[in-house]
Amino acid sequence: MERIIEEIREDLDRRIAVAADRLADRTLAEDPAYAALLGRTELRERIHRHLRQAVDGMVRESRGLPVDLSEARATGTLRAEQGLPLASLLRVRRHGGRLLWQTLTEAVAAHDRAALPRLLPGAAALWDVLEQMTDAASDAYRLAESPRAERDRELRASLLDALLDGTGEAAEAAARLGLPARGRFAVIVLAPPGLPEAGPDPVAPRVLWRNRADGETGLVELGHHPLESVRELLAPSGVRAGVSPVVAEAADLARARRLAALALRASPASTGPLTVLLDERLPAALVAGQPELAGRLRQVVLGPVLALPPEDRRVLLTTLGTWLTCQGSTSYAAQRLYCHRNTVSNRLRRLEQLTGRSLSDPAHVVELALAHAAVVRHASTEQVASRPKPQERPFGPKGPTG
Known part of the structure; x- marks a missing residue:
């Protein structure tokens, strides 16, 4: 094999140079990642060097010498640091291997067609060398990619924090995350345990997730999607979530995060929809946002009712x-409660007597509605607090034998 290579060396070098030109042009035309990273001169030089090293490696292997893989490792490291996808790197090397074998057979045939059978044993040697070089480049790429990927994750997390906490320049952080400074955004705040792993949905709005000690938060770029699409996005997960109103500025995302957290707090833990849009629960959110005033509201407005025996109070x-849910209709309330409308009227009159509020006075109805929301929230909070907490397992989710 070495003898054949030496006999055609001059012509082979010329043909390899032409092959490098062809592969460089093909790569720049077909692979946007390479086109964005390298100019034609540099890419052509890299390809040319790779093809010549493959031939030299085949000769070395025929002598029983190890293949020099230092250049392949250096290339893998460099491409990882530059952010070129590994698939692009491997695709060029695969094309290069095929092109090199074609170039080698053409050079041998041009020199002495009768010598072609002598080239066949070299096929296995060439592909072995190419495989060694590709593995070396891939291993070096992955080794360099790990810390780079970690740095990218940390940067992405810090940019999201800057937007969601309002601690940085919003327009700059949004731009570095690939978000417009103006658009249609919303924020999701999830209740524990958060969202299970799932792949992106190509027809759903884009969500950038941030998982921190205080919970999991999603920044939603709605685009043309309605806010209701967030509910559809989260429905399969079965997780409780609060969703902010739509905001138009990246600078408003910190406020949107606070409103999403408030929407989650306004959501009853045991009843109601799993995903709560803030605008659907404004009275409950108002109560949840002022717990001290909510407690005072319960006592001042509904204190005499809360002092009744449990069944009467209930x-x-x-x-x-x-009655509030039925928009003040005694008839509809009676249908829902499975009783006569006179029974509902009698109960409401008693409630008016106990509270000193009239259900015909709009101001009193507002007080009663907010006080009732405060009672419901208080009961829900106490119910959650009274649930037994699962015992911790020091050896992981399956215990010491898992």
């Missing part, structure tokens, strides 16, 4: 809540 509060 009946009056349920009737008030149903």
Whole structure:
């Protein structure tokens, strides 16, 4: 094999130079990643060097010498640091291997067609050398990519924090995350345990997730999607979530995050929709945002009702809540409560007597509605707090034998 290579060396070098030109042009035309990274001169030189080293490696292997893989490792490291996708690197090397074998057979045939059978044993040697070089480049790429990927994750997290906490220049952080400074954005705040792993949905709005000690948060770039699409996006996961209103400026995302957290707090833990849009729960959100005032509101407005025996208290509060849900219709409330409308009227009159508020006075109805929301939230919070917490397992989710 070495003898054949030496006999055609001058012509082979010329043909390899032509092959490098062809592969460089093909790569720049077909691979945007390479086109954005390298100019034609540099790419052509790299390809030319790779093809010549493959031939030299084949000769070395025929002598029983190890293949020099230092250049392949250096290339793999460099491309990882430059951010070129590994698939692009491997694709060029695969094309280069095929082109090199074609070039080698053409050079041998031009020199002495009768010598072609002597070239066949070299095929296995060439592909072995190419495989060694590709493996060396891939291993070096992955080794260099790990710290780079970690740095990219840390940078992405810090940029998201700057937007969601309002601690940095919003327009610059948005641009570095590939977001417009103006658009249609919303924020999602999830209840524990957060969102299970899932692949991106190509037809759903883009969401950038940030998982921190205080919970998991998603920055949603809505684009043309309605806000309701966030509910559809989260529905399969079965996780509780609060969603902010739409904001138009990246600078408003910190405020949107606070409103999303408030929407989650306004969501009852045991009933109601899993995904709560803030604008659907404004009274409850108002109560959740002012817990001290909410406690005072419960006592001042509904204190006499809360002092009743448990069953009486439950009946009056349920009737008030149903009446409010039915937009003040006694008839509809009676249908929902499976009782006569006169029964509902009698309960409501008793509630008016106990609270000193009239259900015909709009101002009093607002007080009663907010106080009722405060009672519901307080009961929900106590219910969650009273649930037994699962015992911690020091050896992982399956215990010491898992």
